[in-house]
Amino acid sequence: MCGIVARIGEGDDAVDELLAGLTNLEYRGYDSAGIAVQNGCGVGVRKRAGGIDDLRNALATDGPSGSVGIGHTRWSTHGPPTDANAHPHTDCDGDVAVVHNGIIENYDELRRTLSKAGHAFESDTDTEVIPHLIESALADGASPAAAFRAAVDRIEGSYAVAAVIGGREAVYAARNDSPLVVGEGESAQYLGSDVPAFLEFTERVAYLEDGDVVRVTPGGFTVTDADGERVQRTTETVDWDPQDTGKGGYDHYMLKEINEQPTALGRSVSGRTDPDAGAIDLDGFPPGTFEGIERVHLVAMGTSYHAAMYAESLLARRDVPARAFMASEYAMSPPPEEDGTLVIAISQSGETADTIGAVRAARAERTMVVTNVVGSSLTRECDDTLLVRAGPEIGVAATKSFSSQVATLSLLAERIRRDVVGSPSPDSRAFLSALSDLPDHVRRVVEGTAAEEVADAFTDSEAYFFIGRGPGHAVALEGALKFKEITYEHAEGFTAAELKHGPLALVTEDTPVFAVFNGSEGDTETLGNVKEIRARGGPVIAVASGDAPDLGDAVDRVLPVPATHPDLVGVLANVQLQLVAYHAAKRRGRSIDKPRNLAKSVTV
Known part of the structure; x- marks a missing residue:
């Protein structure tokens, strides 16, 4: 640290x-x-x-x-x-x-x-x-x-x-x-x-x-x-x-790094995909690399754990058994040894102590790390390394590293699918095309966001909830983490369905709920949960693309993102939530780049 x-x-x-x-x-x-x-x-x-x-x-x-x-x-x-x-x-x-x-x-x-x-x-x-x-x-x-x-x-x-x-x-x-x-x-x-x-x-x-x-x-x-x-x-x-x-003229490293996400994402996907041919070319992972893999364990902490959860959803959609674990818990109680297990460690720095411990404890046939730092400890601990290529990240609250991790993991998920199942995903060409458009889509979000107005509108709220399903659940957790990290306000993330199993008791007119819509079949159920919130007086801010269902008067505000493949809507939604957290913290006069009690790289 x-x-x-x-x-x-x-x-x-x-x-x-x-x-x-x-x-x-x-x-x-x-x-x-x-x-x-x-x-x-x-x-x-x-x-x-x-x-x-x-x-x-x-x-x-x-x-x-x-x-x-x-x-x-x-x-x-x-x-x-x-x-x-x-x-x-x-x-x-x-x-x-x-x-x-x-x-x-x-x-x-x-x-x-x-x-x-x-x-x-x-x-x-x-x-x-x-x-x-x-x-x-x-x-x-x-x-x-x-x-x-x-x-x-x-x-x-x-x-x-x-x-x-x-x-x-x-x-x-x-x-x-x-x-x-x-x-x-x-x-x-x-x-x-x-x-x-x-x-x-x-x-x-x-x-x-x-x-x-x-x-x-x-x-x-x-x-x-x-x-x-x-x-x-x-x-x-x-x-x-x-x-x-350096800050490059921005008030804070965090804002600079939010704005750098189009460039970072461009580096993450550059040269790794050919949408027209439906091809993937991951450095050091040619076709056949993952033959014999029967299950994937993803281990990480903090923001990287949310990227792992996101990847778990992507792999499940591609018929690959996968599970995300908190690295600290995985290290304490690793699953039984099974042939065909691939452990993927995810760490921005490659030095996260709990994640290193999880890799060392893993009873796996093979280990690999998805990281941003060449030569870091995890690159030496693991059998293989896949770099996210996000560039240096200085702000304690991770932003561009999360987006780049998800983009890199989404390519990896498709690579694994092709080796394990033996064929591309049914919509792989549309997915790869959307991935190529992702840097431009993020740029459009950053340039056209209304996040500052939303942050101002709910400044005096008692607590902040974030909900979503599938990849949107991971984004909800990450949105809550960013908000609490730099505003010091109470924020929690849930699966959308979880609200009525307890947390709904905490919803009041002073508890805004940010709802992530993926542009997929689960959005109808999420909309039902949103209506339950509204029925109890809770304000709702939807983060949604044009492919989301008609929200009508079910929400108070909408933070829109460009229409894209459902697997990638979460990346765009996350950028909006990063900006909400940033502006909420700035309005409160918080130390955005150096939040209290926290540090960038947890090496102890």
């Missing part, structure tokens, strides 16, 4: 570049922030509770200088967001500074042992044991590299950790179940929890693997594995534009 950055190079530019990196990573945590800079004589540490601007203001009047440094932006796990709990943490003498993302499971035991040996602790965090472990090893005569490895060998849990040591022009780092990437620049080297940390300085990256320990100097980096053997990690060039990680 937390963000780590390091800069190792020439000159005294470390502070400015560390602050730039932390700003780029603030979506990973914004409870507190800090830096440590090594200038050849000692280590200077500055840290503050609050956001990056609070740290920047403190540095303006009292900032260290140096060519080597580490930085951290925090999402709290151990201890509240205070100056003392902010990273970096240091040893007793202030010669060792450490930043950490993850959870150290045996820190109580380590802290007791170190305290008995005379080490003094100043924070509530688990991280603080690490610099003291390094200090202890140095006192025993170990070299800095050996002392760092000795400390890492004693900690248990998930971590990405980086350290600077006074008098050493190097950063020492390691990872286990938490992401860490090396950036190779011309005059400096970098470390980051994610590529955007240093994308404006270099596009050449090397992804570290679990168990890796790396020493980074101004001249490059060396990696050793868990056994201490030197290993090579391939350096590659990422194709993200540095401008993609």
Whole structure:
């Protein structure tokens, strides 16, 4: 969850570049922030509770200088967001500074042992044991590299950790179940929890693997594995534009990324389908790839879980047995081992801890991941990888990644159908044609939406409900999630039929209900549920295409979407609901890009 950055190079530019990196990573945590800079004589540490601007203001009047440094932006796990709990943490003498993302499971035991040996602790965090472990090893005569490895060998849990040591022009780092990437620049080297940390300085990256320990100097980096053997990690060039990680003139990253969905969807489907020929060409998944698959398990969390639910509906419509699981529950109780099971993990970052756990626990013949990040942990855990190609997403509330996941999964569903059933879906040509039109349809939604007016009309409501069927159910859940994430108002999603089995008791004239119509046979039943809501005084906002049934006076307002294939109406409806949530949060003055208590990538 937390963000780590390091800069190792020439000159005294470390502070400015560390602050730039932390700003780029603030979506990973914004409870507190800090830096440590090594200038050849000692280590200077500055840290503050609050956001990056609070740290920047403190540095303006009292900032260290140096060519080597580490930085951290925090999402709290151990201890509240205070100056003392902010990273970096240091040893007793202030010669060792450490930043950490993850959870150290045996820190109580380590802290007791170190305290008995005379080490003094100043924070509530688990991280603080690490610099003291390094200090202890140095006192025993170990070299800095050996002392760092000795400390890492004693900690248990998930971590990405980086350290600077006074008098050493190097950063020492390691990872286990938490992401860490090396950036190779011309005059400096970098470390980051994610590529955007240093994308404006270099596009050449090397992804570290679990168990890796790396020493980074101004001249490059060396990696050793868990056994201490030197290993090579391939350096590659990422194709993200540095401008993609900026706001581009928008008030918020979320609004920018909503507007980027036509471009992101274009990348997701480009070159992967030929509607005229009815052909699908998924990278690395030629015809016959899924022969022998009898069932599909989709595992994910949060927004990605809603994409998994959407895909479950698409696969069922294509006569492929499928089920979506919360990855956390799947990891705890995986279904019995059965031949012919394909597990598909879905994760924007490819680093979601619960989803990694689900893949490791899976009793499946085959695993694959649908992700947005090349080289992420799940791409190494799974047998196969299918990229959604959405580009970097900075806003904590996922938008373009959901749309791109659904578009990619819809193509995958059709690919699997052809291998499992032996023939295309009856309406596959119409579906592929609609998929090609999807970027333009989303553009039309964004440009013509009345979401702001709808958000304004229901600002003073007590609660917000979202309903739908099939893919529309997944969209209803996602719409409710977006709304609660950034408005802090009570919002819930249900299947449309579920309302009369309990939730209808909560419907009043102050409970607007957003109803998703798919343009399919289930819409008649959804309309019946809408009439039940209206009969009890509840206002209804329909999100519907021209193929939906005549709504007449059954609804109060309509957010229209272009007519398209029923499998894709949900993508367009979701864009409308994203915009409703955005404008409702903006009207309330919420921190849209950095909602309270949340972070972008859940790696713990």
